[in-house]
Amino acid sequence: MQLNIAKNRALYWVKVPYQVKKLASKRFEVKILKEKIIADVKINIMGSEVVDGFICKPKKLDPNKPIMYFKTHIFICEGERCKKASNGKDVSYKLREILKKLNLNIGINRIKISRSGCFGACRFRGVANIYENTNANGYLPNNNIWLKNIHNFNEKKWIELFKNLSENQNLNNFQQIEITQI
């Protein structure tokens, strides 16, 4: 009897040989459900293998790939008006690519980018919020800073921002929203 295993499917297909088929009144195939033969290997954005049933939970905690660790967390507004100001571009994706080039997507000075809905500060669009992880090595003076007009930033400006943040420099060259303005 020939046994075929369908790759990446939790199924056995058992094919009945010709002689047996001949005896049977009609051709048939038997499907047998099996728990799992070959699991899909899912990888999270840090490159770690993910626990089955999860989207990003790593199977093995690797300090060089800390999915939850960051020094600085930047929330990029993807609300309707900010998105429109950026001509619908995927700003967060682009920023993650820049961070990879700077090697700031991992390690002790990791900068994490997250997408956000509308902050209710649309008149300052595009808007981003910077959160420093003061439970770790975050730099308090740069905590809870609201940047405005980020849709005008080019790659050079983003690199300047990321370097300033990772080197704990104040962000005097960046337009900020005063909290009282919101």
Ligand code: FES
């Ligand atoms: S759409 Fe960005 S703050 Fe409202």
